[in-house]
Amino acid sequence: MQPGLESLRFDFAGTRAAGAFAPVLVGVVGSGNLEVLLEPAAGDRCAVAVETSARGFGPTWEAVLRDFHARHGLAGVTISINDMGATPAVVGLRLEQAVAGLVP
Numbered sequence: 704m705q706p707g708l709e710s711l712r713f714d715f716a717g718t719r720a721a722g723a724f725a726p727v728l729v730g731v732v733g734s735g736n737l738e739v740l741l742e743p744a745a746g747d748r749c750a751v752a753v754e755t756s757a758r759g760f761g762p763t764w765e766a767v768l769r770d771f772h773a774r775h776g777l778a779g780v781t782i783s784i785n786d787m788g789a790t791p792a793v794v795g796l797r798l799e800q801a802v803a804g805l806v807p
Contacts (some may be wrong), residue, residue: 717778
């Protein structure tokens with residue numbers, strides 16, 4: 704973890720196996736934006752690691768990620784997010800872009 708960043712970890716039970724796919728990277732780390740990396744993982748879980756410059760927003764991150772997971776239920780996926788103060792709407796957009804990029 705870099706100084707000044709907050710690290711958050713979330714884990715969800717998956718219901719939809721993503722299968723084999725090449726890693727997907729969307730977005731950029733810049734002011735008000737973020738990057739999202741989806742990578743295949745073993746098992747039936749969806750693990751999410753968030754590194755963010757906006758400290759103290761853990762409950763907001765959890766709400767956005769729970770909503771995303773309720774829609775997609777990804778299993779066998781690791782999601783890494785590097786954030787520089789993106790709004791929840793931008794987070795949702797980048798997550799949707801990443802899922803759209805899943806190609807077996």
